[in-house]
Amino acid sequence: MTLPAKETGQVATPPPIAMLAELTHRCPLACPYCSNPLELARANEELSTSEWIETFRQAAALGVLHLHLSGGEPASRRDLIDLTKAAVSLGLYTNLITSGIGLTEARVDKLSAAGLDHVQLSIQGTRAPSADHVSGCDGGHARKLSVAGWLRDAGIPLTLNAVCHRRNMGEIEDIISLAIELGARRVEIATVQFHGWAMLNQKALMPTMDQVAKATSIVETMRARLEGVLVIDYVPADYYATYPKACMGGWGRAGFNVTPSGRVLPCHAAETIKHLAFDNVRARPLGEIWYNGGAFNAFRGDGWMPEPCRSCERKDIDFGGCRCQAMALAGDASATDPVCRKSPHRKAVDRRIIDDTEVNDTEVRDIEVSDIETPRPPFRYRGNGTLRS
Amino acid sequence: MIPNTAMPEIDGGTVVHLARGVRLREDMVRNQTVLLAPERAIALDEIAVAIIKEIDGHRNLDRIADDLSRRFEAPKEQILQDIIPFIREFINRRTMEIVG
Ligand code: SF4
Numbered sequence: 001m002t003l004p005a006k007e008t009g010q011v012a013t014p015p016p017i018a019m020l021a022e023l024t025h026r027c028p029l030a031c032p033y034c035s036n037p038l039e040l041a042r043a044n045e046e047l048s049t050s051e052w053i054e055t056f057r058q059a060a061a062l063g064v065l066h067l068h069l070s071g072g073e074p075a076s077r078r079d080l081i082d083l084t085k086a087a088v089s090l091g092l093y094t095n096l097i098t099s100g101i102g103l104t105e106a107r108v109d110k111l112s113a114a115g116l117d118h119v120q121l122s123i124q125g126t127r128a129p130s131a132d133h134v135s136g137c138d139g140g141h142a143r144k145l146s147v148a149g150w151l152r153d154a155g156i157p158l159t160l161n162a163v164c165h166r167r168n169m170g171e172i173e174d175i176i177s178l179a180i181e182l183g184a185r186r187v188e189i190a191t192v193q194f195h196g197w198a199m200l201n202q203k204a205l206m207p208t209m210d211q212v213a214k215a216t217s218i219v220e221t222m223r224a225r226l227e228g229v230l231v232i233d234y235v236p237a238d239y240y241a242t243y244p245k246a247c248m249g250g251w252g253r254a255g256f257n258v259t260p261s262g263r264v265l266p267c268h269a270a271e272t273i274k275h276l277a278f279d280n281v282r283a284r285p286l287g288e289i290w291y292n293g294g295a296f297n298a299f300r301g302d303g304w305m306p307e308p309c310r311s312c313e314r315k316d317i318d319f320g321g322c323r324c325q326a327m328a329l330a331g332d333a334s335a336t337d338p339v340c341r342k343s344p345h346r347k348a349v350d351r352r353i354i355d356d357t358e359v360n361d362t363e364v365r366d367i368e369v370s371d372i373e374t375p376r377p378p379f380r381y382r383g384n385g386t387l388r389s
Numbered sequence: 390m391i392p393n394t395a396m397p398e399i400d401g402g403t404v405v406h407l408a409r410g411v412r413l414r415e416d417m418v419r420n421q422t423v424l425l426a427p428e429r430a431i432a433l434d435e436i437a438v439a440i441i442k443e444i445d446g447h448r449n450l451d452r453i454a455d456d457l458s459r460r461f462e463a464p465k466e467q468i469l470q471d472i473i474p475f476i477r478e479f480i481n482r483r484t485m486e487i488v489g
Pocket residue numbers: 027028029030031033034035036071072073099122382
């Protein structure tokens with residue numbers, strides 16, 4: 001969609017389309033690839049109900065159309081229904097991104113009555129023992145299936161979401177059929193991104209070349225077969241790609257995240273770039289943060305780009321890739337994303353793939369042959385945040 | 390099990406409605422009308438807005454094309470031929486559903 005742009009300095013910045021509200025970092029699950037930072041925000045630092053609502057109001061005025069209520073687990077917030085009502089009344093398209101844990105049938109009905117537009121329910125796999133092992137939450141998978149049933153009864157449109165990695169890549173077909181069974185209109189299968197917690201677990205999570213190739217072909221076949229039944233959105237492993245993804249649709253172009261304590265980030269992992277300073281909604285209006293904030297302007301346009309990006313014909317397609325990945329793998333946030341074949345750091349990515357997949361190859365075969373006795377890799381689980389309310 | 394499906398035929402007799410979770414909105418900031426769906430905001434031109442506003446889950450595409458042909462002073466058959474692929478794309482994306 002083409003949008004009118006607003007002049008800020010030399011760079012024309014469009015208004016943001018999406019806001020992701022990390023309502024809390026608390027979560028009953030402990031996924032070893034959680035996108036929350038290693039240092040989780042404490043419950044007493046979280047924005048209050050009225051602070052969140054004021055942030056939604058500013059976001060709507062700024063041009064945000066989609067609001068994603070996320071976390072941690074957003075259902076850990078006792079005011080989730082009130083926040084949803086407020087967002088809907090501001091005209092925001094309101095999507096709840098949840099693990100399902102913490103939702104009850106009564107709460108689902110209240111969310112529906114509040115006008116919630118859509119739910120994105122995450123699963124960790126299709127088999128309870130291995131899925132629960134990944135989430136670190138016994139009984140979690142069964143509970144999610146109940147939640148999906150309540151959502152269907154309430155009529156709230158559902159997307160089933162699964163992060164895929166070496167442990168569950170063989171289940172893609174099962175994930176797709178589970179999505180249909182649960183009445184989802186859409187399934188989102190996203191390969192794990194190696195930031196934060198996932199990086200600590202990279203050896204256990206890195207998919208193999210063979211798995212990636214199979215997954216891609218299954219997705220293509222299923223897409224054709226399920227036209228009009230299920231929309232399949234698939235994010236392939238960027239480590240195996242030729243060019244990087246346009247992270248967040250480009251830094252500071254399409255949307256932003258707000259952390260539980262009110263910090264406004266161009267992407268969820270942005271805090272790993274230590275030299276950036278992030279504004280807080282408690283201190284500065286959102287519009288000013290979006291258009292004039294230092295962190296947002298740091299990687300807008302192409303002035304910051306080094307070669308080979310600057311003279312590359314793809315720079316308006318992928319914007320040089322992910323800044324946080326450049327930080328993590330090249331030690332420089334303004335480097336070309338190291339997964340790009342043109343990056344001088346690409347060799348380091350290839351070495352990681354070899355190191356992380358060779359060791360466990362036999363283990364991978366075991367999983368695919370017999371999924372009854374799943375080997376249990378030693379995950380480093382994320383913390384649960386502080387006390388649940 | 391994963392079903393083997395064939396896209397249903399879409400023709401003048403088809404009746405559709407917008408799926409729940411899909412709605413039109415006036416976007417004051419960008420001065421346009423957008424169709425909001427999960428993970429998507431689609432900017433619509435005047436014709437697209439007119440078509441979507443006609444879709445009510447009761448009248449079939451033939452009747453909608455008929456009404457639009459009067460409004461836009463264009464041949465009905467041509468409008469119908471334009472509407473069908475438009476609707477098919479929305480059904481593919483599960484943003485519209487066939488009624489009945
Ligand atoms: S631990 Fe898992 S369910 Fe909880 S926020 Fe992180 S990824 Fe989501």
